[in-house]
Amino acid sequence: MEQTVQKINGIGNYYNVADRIMEENIRNGLGDKAAIHYLDQTLTYHQLEEKINQFGNAIKTLGLEAEHRILLVCNDSPEFISAFLGSIRMGAVPIPVNTMMQPSDYEYFLNNSRARALVIHEEHWEKISHIRDRFLYLKQVIVISENAVIQGDTFDYHMLLSGQSTKLEAVHTTANDEAFWLYSSGSTGEPKGVVHLQHDIECAYQNYAKKVLKITADDITFSVSKLFFAYGLGNGMYFPLSAGASTVLLPDRPLPEKVFEMIEKYKPTIFFGVPTLYGSMIELAEKSERKYDLSSLRVCVSAGEALPSVFIKKWKKLYNVDILDGIGSTEVLHIFLSNNIGDVKPGSSGKVVPGYEAKIVNDLGIEVPDNEVGDLLIKGDSICSKYWNRHEENKRKFYGEWFHTGDKYYKDENGYFWYCGRSDDMMKVGGIWVSPIEIENSLLRHDYILEAAVVAEKNENNLVKPKAFIVLKSGVAPSESLKKEIKQFVKQDLAPYKYPRKIEFIDELPKTATGKIQRFRLKA
Numbered sequence: 001m002e003q004t005v006q007k008i009n010g011i012g013n014y015y016n017v018a019d020r021i022m023e024e025n026i027r028n029g030l031g032d033k034a035a036i037h038y039l040d041q042t043l044t045y046h047q048l049e050e051k052i053n054q055f056g057n058a059i060k061t062l063g064l065e066a067e068h069r070i071l072l073v074c075n076d077s078p079e080f081i082s083a084f085l086g087s088i089r090m091g092a093v094p095i096p097v098n099t100m101m102q103p104s105d106y107e108y109f110l111n112n113s114r115a116r117a118l119v120i121h122e123e124h125w126e127k128i129s130h131i132r133d134r135f136l137y138l139k140q141v142i143v144i145s146e147n148a149v150i151q152g153d154t155f156d157y158h159m160l161l162s163g164q165s166t167k168l169e170a171v172h173t174t175a176n177d178e179a180f181w182l183y184s185s186g187s188t189g190e191p192k193g194v195v196h197l198q199h200d201i202e203c204a205y206q207n208y209a210k211k212v213l214k215i216t217a218d219d220i221t222f223s224v225s226k227l228f229f230a231y232g233l234g235n236g237m238y239f240p241l242s243a244g245a246s247t248v249l250l251p252d253r254p255l256p257e258k259v260f261e262m263i264e265k266y267k268p269t270i271f272f273g274v275p276t277l278y279g280s281m282i283e284l285a286e287k288s289e290r291k292y293d294l295s296s297l298r299v300c301v302s303a304g305e306a307l308p309s310v311f312i313k314k315w316k317k318l319y320n321v322d323i324l325d326g327i328g329s330t331e332v333l334h335i336f337l338s339n340n341i342g343d344v345k346p347g348s349s350g351k352v353v354p355g356y357e358a359k360i361v362n363d364l365g366i367e368v369p370d371n372e373v374g375d376l377l378i379k380g381d382s383i384c385s386k387y388w389n390r391h392e393e394n395k396r397k398f399y400g401e402w403f404h405t406g407d408k409y410y411k412d413e414n415g416y417f418w419y420c421g422r423s424d425d426m427m428k429v430g431g432i433w434v435s436p437i438e439i440e441n442s443l444l445r446h447d448y449i450l451e452a453a454v455v456a457e458k459n460e461n462n463l464v465k466p467k468a469f470i471v472l473k474s475g476v477a478p479s480e481s482l483k484k485e486i487k488q489f490v491k492q493d494l495a496p497y498k499y500p501r502k503i504e505f506i507d508e509l510p511k512t513a514t515g516k517i518q519r520f521r522l523k524a
Ligand code: 3UK
Pocket: 184, 185, 229, 230, 231, 232, 302, 303, 304, 305, 306, 307, 325, 326, 327, 328, 329, 330, 331, 333, 334, 335, 349, 405, 406, 407, 419, 422, 514
């Protein structure tokens, strides 16, 4: 693929992120290197490039053009990556979405985005094909299946690609063209289409993957966060591919046992997890007779929600490797505050990732001094251009170059950032800001507690007090005396006013599709 640098009236310089990633690897002689490990197959960079081009040509034959949108409901697989990069390379705009949603959610995604085409794994199509007439703008459905069954007027992915040329005539996209969208799974309200441009991927890669993770072509990545999440998309696709490294894809649910097995089998060097999974992996490791071999890992990452510091310490003891907690968002595309290799401050989100700027402001928008809690604003070139069709929210969330994360943070005198919860989860107890996260972390240090969520609840005097919802470890019986003991435990662990005045034991915490605790549902 040739990067044509030419000036045409009304059109900027040619830039296409799919082209840039693949061209660089081929130019660096990595064509025969493994790009993707998937089940028992390996796809080289050459093979992947051919699939990408074939996909681009295939959708052209179906009448798709540059700027048309394509919804992807795909499991982590080579087909996901070929469809994503193939769409971008021909100028179309892929929109990967969560594969675990309900039919009405896909109706929302398809109609809200006005996607013309849908690329979908067979088992997901089976769940929504009966409501196809509700998809108002959808023209073409491309089904990925094992055995090429063409159902009605759908196309079979593999058959469609097989006859296509492996060379693609690309459209003249520029660095500021739309490249892809993601839907942000906010804890409240309808999902928002987050519009990302061609240069955003490169920026997140250069800032975080290169400078923080120090990724090179020698790395092998494995992410339990799926490719349709912004976190997984970087971890499992554009970080490794931009670096000429290899990625390990797991199409199934990442259960702790399976994840251990995958690490032993594929020997990744970078592992990307989420706090809940680290928790259940640690629990399994502590219970099990078997000692898992994780010696291939040089660094582990956690994001999505704050990582309790006890997990960092236990993981280090078990496997002698650090977990770098970092905060990212769908809007910023990837991680913008992070701990660093050799510089981990357990319980903090670390420091600003090079290439981004952060400031913490009060209600008037004025920067607060160190150690004072405020709203976190971020500036950087990977931030999305806008939410699709959300005029009012765009005005509220994007302040010129600054993006309002909606998170409460304080920065200490050494430049470490400490997460204090979502803006709306913070509570004032006795006039003092209290972070539910801090109380939850304390509860998690208790031997009998598996998961905990803390919300603000008004007492009989209309004063806000913390209330804890607690999931006990298996085999532990709930009782009034245990409640007392837990309250006492927190009182001794934190400033005494922070202890939960009420405790409720429950079987499971309500969570979003991305695993975030839905505190607003517990409040209701
Ligand atoms: C919260 C965290 C504390 C925070 C994401 C890495 O999670 C990602 O994106 P989302 O759009 O959610 C963003 C919000 O999640 N959060 C994320 N990470 C942390 N809170 N500590 C953390 N380490 O409220 C943030 O505003 O789903 C994560 C990379 C890309 C991502 N999109």
